[in-house]
Amino acid sequence: MKKSLEKLLNKPLPANPFLPLKAVITDVEELAPEHKKFTFSFLEPSACERWSHIPGQFVMLTVPKAGEIPISICSSPTRKGVIELTVRKVGRKTEVLHKLGPGDLVAIRGPYGNGFPVEIMEGHNVLIIAGGLGIAPLRSLIWYILDRRHLFKDVYLLYGTRNYEAVLYKDELSRLKERKDIKCLYILDRVETPEDEKWSSGREGLITELIGEVELEPSETFVAVCGPPVAYKFIGKELLKNGYPESQIFVSLERKMECGIGKCGHCQIGYKFACVDGPIFPLWDTKNLPEMI
Amino acid sequence: MRKELNINHLTRVEGHGAVDIVIENSRLSEIRLRFTEGPRFFEFITRERLYTEIPKIVSRICGICYVSHRLASVFAVEDAFGVKVNRGIELLRSLLTVGEYLESHSLHLYFLALPDYMGYPSTLLMAKDYPNVVKRGFKLKEAGNRIMKLIGGKTVHGENILVGGFASIPSQEELKKVRRELLKVIPEIEATLFLFDGLDYPDFTSPHTLEMCLNSPSPCLFSSEVWLSDGTTFTKKEYELFVREDVSPYSTAKVSRVKGEPFLIGPLARVNRLFKEEELHPKVSEAVKRLKNTFPSKNSHLANLARAVELLDAAYRGVELIEELLSLYPFEPSVEVNPRAGTGFGVKEAPRGTLYHKYTFDSSGRCVGANIITPTAQLQSVIEEDLKAIVEESLEAEGEEIKKRAEVLVRAYDP
Amino acid sequence: MEFHIDRAKVLPKANLWELLEGLKKRYKLIAPVKEGEKFAFREISDVSSVELNYTRTILPPKKFLLPYRRERFSYDPETMEFKSSFKAEEQVIFGIHSCDLHGISILDSIHLKENPDPRYLEVRRKTILIGISCFPDEYCFCLSTGTAFPDGANWDLFLTDVGPDYFVSIGSPKGDEIVLTFKHLFREIEKEDLELYKRSTAKKKRAFNEENLPDLERISQLIELEYDSPVWEEEAKRCLGCGTCTNTCPTCFCYTSVDVPDLTGKEVKRIEFITSCQYPYYSLVAGEHYFKPTRTSRFRHRYYHKFVGYPYQIEKLGCVGCGRCTAECPAGISMVKTIKRLRGVDEKELREVTE
Amino acid sequence: MVKVGIVGLTGCSGCQCEILNCQDALLKLLTLVDFALFPLAKDGEFDGELDLLFVEGSVSTFLDKEKLLKLREKAKILVAVGSCACYGGVQAQRNDEAELEQMIREVYGKWELPFELFKPSPLSDFVEVDYFLPGCPVDKKQFVYTVASLLNGVKPFFPKLPVCHECKLSENECLLLKGVPCQGPVSYAGCGAPCTAKGVGCQGCRGDCDFPNHQEMLSLLTQRGLSYEDAVKFLKVFRGNSFKVRGLNEKGA
């Protein structure tokens, strides 16, 4: 028998990585039609203490009776004790979740995935690009950066949505606009109502249009992108055109997942697993990972 | 004064039926039994299909007696092609029929008929008060289901019932298990027999004069000869000469008559024949001696008791069939089938009555013509006659009561 | 001179049945049996049904380590208390061919290394693997994948047929224990046995037909470079997407999990069932978006995962050359032929080269 | 209590029979739901709202249609049970081959009938159907799972895997490889492949799996002794109403 296997077989039984922790919903906020932000707290106080994550990581959330779903953490690790998840109602399990309210029990395991390389990003400019629900994991990054603002150079946030109604974290993002330490550019697919007008200052179009307006030295900048799968191709192209290095552009990818820890296979992207090797990938990987975007 | 009584949906029957009764000046002026179920064009959809598809398609005529439809069509195809199966295949087919009777008769007795006599709208609702009776119903059904699943592959529409035999056959161990199970349900069937003997059947004499069934000591054993209670017998090839079908002016089922008369088929006709000809299985005969009701009978309601008698027959036959089967192992699960042009006939006793299939094939084995006569069609006129009689007897009663009596009667036929 | 090595013994063929009887008494014994024209690993109740000269079973012995359908947990949706009903049994899987042992070795890497699965670990610990030598048929290509022989990786005993006897290699302390328990059935090795053993190895190698072997040299690179080859689409046209290739593969491990509530809603079972990358829903995410939308992309993915993915993840090829995916494919699609086509060698040419 | 209805239109009652075979589930359900409408097993008409309605059978008569439309209005959730309700059933297999008039003439010998008919059609031709449980008959386990899920407020999950999946995992010898015509590769699993376990090829009673490769299926069937025409008819027995050889699987190529 090989030594390596002998070692593996003789290890004490590990804790079951599939066993989630009980958590309770403490708050639900309706952000936009079909989009709700849920705040959770673990029932066991020590679990709250122990919890920490990196922006960009996700959890496996058990929706009682319906099943487990992978959801990005949208709260920042710098704010201890709470986990916030923003969930769009798209199907079987999310529908059931949307019916739950404060006091209801769920179960959570994680955090999983690699998260954004925040430590490497320190000391650099950061450009954050969010499309639609993609703002969720990036919200975690935004607050992480803002809470440790001194560690980073200039920060930009580009955010595109369908219209004002679909904008998530409306208050929070409006307030960010006021701040001096982050530059926010918002755009809408359609500007129709006065609210739309106010939100994007009348800007209508695709998020790619904003990239050219960013005043950052590309080689000194890390880019974090999250949005619908179809958007990556265009955003990537535009970023490269503007001189951002491929190895400094990070995208968050979504795949079907059943386990979160590299066992079920559903999330394979080329030779990598989105759950353990991702969900954050440098754009450079697109060259090597067919079907990535 | 004109009174119209309509039963728009007969409940607790397998098909869809309605009864219209018109009473004028305290006299029955019109009565109609209508089958409202949509036609499914079986004689049409079997056309141009290969002979191998026929049993599968006609299986879908009825989900409760699919074994009979499948086998009747298989007999017809084999008749057309001159196929002779071996004894083992024949016995397995009989055993399948045992399964079908156990399931179909116990379904009818416990789930469709029994609530009428126990005063419940449904057997399911009896479960609280009579859990054991309900469970016995399930248990008997299950015994039949297991046999059908074992041989046919599924409980309903098992696909392993083919022209020429079977794709595979059960092992001896599996058959022995079935035998053990059959022996175990025999006491339950006896209990059923006495339960149904003890029920309060309405006094009723059906006006029909003619009864018909296959000439065989058990519906689980096959025959190609048809028996009429007036002493006539004829072969399956002559079926259409005797049983004449007409399109009904108000029902989706066709109407049949023999010698211009309505005629009784089904469990009561079969059991009546066995008594008349003294052909009852000896073990069944023993049990039947202890019953308070007697056969032959013209009380249509006793079809229910006749079903219970047949259940017992089926179980005993099943045990015997398995014994013979075990002595035949190993045998070929199927025989070769070579299609040729021609017409074939198949008759079989389905749980609710005699069934007739006829197909004509071209030389490559594609169907070019079909005729299927179902028990429901053949029962239509005899049930109508019965209804007429029962309504005339009940003219004094309340409308609801008349309806109720009519329903119970129709249900006894399990159309 | 007395010849003696501790890592091997000789089991005279006649003694095998007694060994199996003995094992059956102590453990759940699993071994190949014949079913129809094919073979399957089954729990054995009568050792005389064990089939020693089988080609390949329809399903690999994987099913006794990772059941195709298993309950991960059950839980009470009110309290969110999770319960695992998982139990591992002491079992012996007897008669595993070398390729399947390598297959298990791949599963070991997946389930024991990163994020180890305690369920797998427990089963694995309680399972004794006894291999047996074999000869290739036209579908086997384990010589190319380097899995034709057990390399001392993960089994307990390995029986090599050397004519009158089995040459028994001992791979683990557990294997040793078995030999000790049944001492009387084994004898020491003699020099001739070693000769016979070597000869049988050579004999197996020679039994492969070059035509049935793919060239797997730098296979990862080949698959990557030929990513856009028309061969994929041509082969995929015939693919039914039935999933047989992955379901029968000793190294495939993908599964889907669903929560199944009972009628009363008091208990929910979380069921994992094996699935296949060949099924469209496998890569379906919200918005009806299929990441592998075409038959071609699904077809290609299997090769990609086996020959690029596994090497990246666990530094081993994901294929052990057992030939099941080819032998069982209803459409007759052959892994070896696809690889040969990708290499641009068509069979006629190949014959010309070898002639 | 949750009100459940189980009704049949034009079909063989095999599905309702199969439902009655779910002994354990039924006995449990009796304490959980009210079978408000179940004509096969229960008396009484019911006109109220239904939480959960299971409909068996195809729509072939005017009466069927009326009944279905009325029931749809009363039912919060409508589940089509069995292949007749989901696809039209065997009776719809030649819908594309002939006019209604011809069908009626061949069966009744005349065209004028006292009732209005149309070609056997699936429920979804007339009303919105929430869930489909195909199969001829419906599978017991799937039925119970569906009821359990819906009672718990969760939608049931039915990936449309091919029958080969269940067939292979039951470790059956592949029939196509033995030369027996089998529709497993293009048919929707969920039955547990009972037919192939008996050595009978899958007859496709549950309709198509996701993105079926009909072209290759047909060519495999013709290699197993069926003429192309017979092979098409073989596939059409249960999918006649929806089956088109070309153009059905654009996504699959």
Ligand SMILES: Cc1cc2nc3c(=O)[nH]c(=O)nc-3n(C[C@H](O)[C@H](O)[C@H](O)COP(=O)(O)OP(=O)(O)OC[C@H]3O[C@@H](n4cnc5c(N)ncnc54)[C@H](O)[C@@H]3O)c2cc1C
């Ligand atoms: C790393 C990661 C992070 C995510 N973060 C968020 C987030 O922050 N907010 C959010 O709303 N959604 C997020 N998602 C997507 C979310 O997991 C799916 O929308 C959810 O699982 C759908 O479940 P459902 O039962 O409601 O949908 P279903 O009814 O099951 O199906 C709807 C669609 O979702 C797909 N889907 C089903 N299960 C999964 C699964 N386990 N993983 C991915 N897709 C699936 C189905 O294929 C189908 O197309 C994330 C997904 C991943 C992989």
Ligand code: SF4
């Ligand atoms: S890919 Fe095919 S040959 Fe290779 S291990 Fe899997 S089933 Fe065997």
Ligand code: SF4
């Ligand atoms: S027998 Fe049919 S269902 Fe089973 S694997 Fe072969 S083709 Fe698929």
Ligand code: SF4
């Ligand atoms: S194997 Fe095919 S024919 Fe048989 S039940 Fe399943 S889907 Fe229907």
